[in-house]
Amino acid sequence: KIIQLQHGAHRLGRRNDADMARWRAYGLGQFIHWGLYSIPAGEWNGKMYNGAAEWIRTWKEVSPQAYDSLIYRFNPTKFNPDSWAAVAKQMGVKYVTITTKHHDGFCLWPSKFTDFTVANSPYKKDIIGPLVKAYDKQGIDVILYFSVMDWHNPDWRYDIKTRDDSIAFNRFKQFTRNQLLELLTQYPSAKGLWFDGTWDKSWVKQAAFADSLETEMRKLHPGLIIGSRFRADEYGKRHFDSNGNLMGDYEQGWERKIPEKITDVHGNDWDCVMTIPENQWGYAKTWQGHIKTADELLEMLAKCVSLDGNFVLNFGPKPDGTLRAEELSLAKAIGDWMTVNKEAIYNGEYAGFIKQDWGYFIKSTASNKIYMLVFNIPVSGVLRVATPSHMAIRKAYGLDNAASNYTSEEIGSSTYFIHPNQQITPKKPFVIVLETGEEAKGQTGGYE
Numbered sequence: 001k002i003i004q005l006q007h008g009a010h011r012l013g014r015r016n017d018a019d020m021a022r023w024r025a026y027g028l029g030q031f032i033h034w035g036l037y038s039i040p041a042g043e044w045n046g047k048m049y050n051g052a053a054e055w056i057r058t059w060k061e062v063s064p065q066a067y068d069s070l071i072y073r074f075n076p077t078k079f080n081p082d083s084w085a086a087v088a089k090q091m092g093v094k095y096v097t098i099t100t101k102h103h104d105g106f107c108l109w110p111s112k113f114t115d116f117t118v119a120n121s122p123y124k125k126d127i128i129g130p131l132v133k134a135y136d137k138q139g140i141d142v143i144l145y146f147s148v149m150d151w152h153n154p155d156w157r158y159d160i161k162t163r164d165d166s167i168a169f170n171r172f173k174q175f176t177r178n179q180l181l182e183l184l185t186q187y188p189s190a191k192g193l194w195f196d197g198t199w200d201k202s203w204v205k206q207a208a209f210a211d212s213l214e215t216e217m218r219k220l221h222p223g224l225i226i227g228s229r230f231r232a233d234e235y236g237k238r239h240f241d242s243n244g245n246l247m248g249d250y251e252q253g254w255e256r257k258i259p260e261k262i263t264d265v266h267g268n269d270w271d272c273v274m275t276i277p278e279n280q281w282g283y284a285k286t287w288q289g290h291i292k293t294a295d296e297l298l299e300m301l302a303k304c305v306s307l308d309g310n311f312v313l314n315f316g317p318k319p320d321g322t323l324r325a326e327e328l329s330l331a332k333a334i335g336d337w338m339t340v341n342k343e344a345i346y347n348g349e350y351a352g353f354i355k356q357d358w359g360y361f362i363k364s365t366a367s368n369k370i371y372m373l374v375f376n377i378p379v380s381g382v383l384r385v386a387t388p389s390h391m392a393i394r395k396a397y398g399l400d401n402a403a404s405n406y407t408s409e410e411i412g413s414s415t416y417f418i419h420p421n422q423q424i425t426p427k428k429p430f431v432i433v434l435e436t437g438e439e440a441k442g443q444t445g446g447y448e
């Protein structure tokens with residue numbers, strides 16, 4: 001039974017325009033979380049905060065006023081956006097998502113609608129503009145992260161209970177609209193907005209306002225890409241409306257998690273945003289727990305692209321504007337792998353092959369080739385491939401060098417063993433390219 005909705009999804013299925021096709025082809029992205037929280041970096045009065053560093057303002061040990069006074073210490077003297085963009089370029093990212101304002105309300109651009117911005121810090125200068133310029137110069141697209149929830153703004157409410165709440169929150173809604181239109185006007189080369197901080201009842205109740213604001217932003221910036229986390233429908237449903245249709249242009253539900261199988265993504269575009277430690281987005285002095293290795297991150301990247309998504313890895317720059325050593329070395333390792341294997345990632349999409357234990361299949365919308373991204377070689381040394389029916393394997397060769405070739409043996413209908421023609425003892429994930437074609441018509445009839 002279909003529910004009549006004014007403020008649900010306004011489009012069924014994927015966007016089919018060129019701007020979205022560009023976004024769909026990215027494969028690999030970089031997230032950057034930078035702001036006042038980078039200064040305490042998870043520590044306050046000598047005590048370690050065991051939550052996410054960018055949430056330290058909510059810790060009972062921290063007085064909000066003391067936190068907000070960090071504005072007078074924001075002075076990243078070593079900030080050089082070109083060096084960040086160069087690291088991203090070597091890593092092979094196609095887009096970057098940058099925090100313009102996180103939940104604490106501190107703006108990395110000189111917004112006219114609040115004093116709580118870089119303009120009133122010792123640094124004084126705009127951060128967002130130079131970052132956008134530096135990434136644009138490297139041919140890396142920019143998406144602007146914006147938190148609706150704003151702990152600094154006195155008009156912010158978690159819920160609307162009284163008339164006063166409603167009067168204050170109406171001011172807050174205008175403030176939010178003003179800032180978003182300001183960002184789109186000041187940084188027109190941005191390709192999209194990545195919204196966060198939209199789960200509280202106060203915002204969830206603003207279906208009509210948020211819907212009209214989304215429409216206004218899309219009119220101001222044709223082609224703008226906005227995810228499913230921005231707004232709720234009139235029944236308070238988020239990401240998927242009351243009829244189960246995705247709101248926005250791609251699903252934004254995969255934060256620090258990855259879908260297991262293709263049916264988990266319901267034919268939608270989506271991105272996965274991932275931290276290197278367990279759960280730190282802003283710079284944290286000491287990372288607790290497991291720090292993901294380059295091989296783990298490469299497998300996450302391969303898995304996301306094989307299931308029609310983009311993988312966005314987070315960096316939390318230091319308060320002085322430099323990047324920490326662990327992030328630089330992971331960016332380099334990923335970049336070294338991407339240098340050899342990027343054609344298996346860019347323009348990648350779900351190949352429609354049955355998942356095998358050795359790794360992931362990715363089909364290229366650019367070359368129509370099938371890529372096998374191998375992470376786990378079976379003790380047999382032989383890689384099983386089950387193709388969609390009537391598809392035959394014509395050729396198999398290594399992406400790292402076409403000399404490393406493979407023999408495909410048909411072991412059943414649409415089932416093959418890929419035999420390496422040389423001993424494979426790789427220490428890194430590697431890619432095999434399959435060239436496929438229509439299976440020769442077998443004799444029809446008879447018992448098969």
Ligand SMILES: C[C@@H]1N[C@@H](c2cn(-c3ccccc3)nn2)[C@H](O)[C@@H]1O
Pocket residue numbers: 033052054055196255273281
């Ligand atoms: C992209 C990431 N989203 C922010 C976040 C996530 N959450 C959150 C809040 C409640 C439950 C689960 C997650 N709160 N803030 C993190 O601070 C970071 O910005």
